[in-house]
Amino acid sequence: MRMRRALTGLALGGALALGATTVPAQAADGATGTKVSVSASGDVHPMAGWHFYRAYWSKAACVSEGESLPYDYYCTGGIGSDGNYKYFLYVWY
Template identity: 45%
Template sequence: MRTSHALTGLALGAALALGGTAVSAQAATGSASRGAALAVSDPGTTYQSGGWCHYSNWGGNFYCNSQLKHKLPNGQWQVFVIGTNRQAYTKWGSGSGTSGWTSLGGTCTQPGNHSIDMAWANGWNFAITCKGTDGRAWYKERFNGGSTGGAPGHWSNWRLNKY
């Protein structure tokens, strides 16, 4: 896990804040399924093909060097990437399988060079960061929902980076 406190963050575009149009996770990642798949506990390594990067076990199409792999307290992995439409996406493993790719919204303006990152992590609560369309750093926090295993949790809106 790579953790840094001096990172860039993700800005919300006005269209996203207003529920504007966005490319689906399927289109952004090349994933054919948004539902749970067979459990593969590790996303694998990243490789480049067709101009995009992909996880060897979990697939997806995303900007190279814009991925973050985070180990959850239950031993499963959660990954964050910048999809082909420059939105932040996540996918995670659990005892019941692997999720589909889920958009976290926003627009990252500088994909690559680890432009999506982790600001901090404390168990099931953590924050990811990226640089937004206004050139400023933004973050989004994940909060534990209070049940064992860390789910269900919820995400904050994108906020100006304070970390």
């Protein structure tokens, strides 16, 4: 009797575990993920938007680098991960 109960519990537990793993996968089918574009070569690229490029100690250095790039850019000031004030260059691509 104990063996039958153990096997029944094991079978039901396995069925519940299997059912629980398929539910999130079914729910994710209709969800939208990160948008990407695929080129003819099959490479995956992020969609166009503002992307962090580099951090600079001075605004002049940030602007100078931004002007030398073939992209639209903007520089903004803020505290870096090291705790120091820096200027961050963002480019649009």
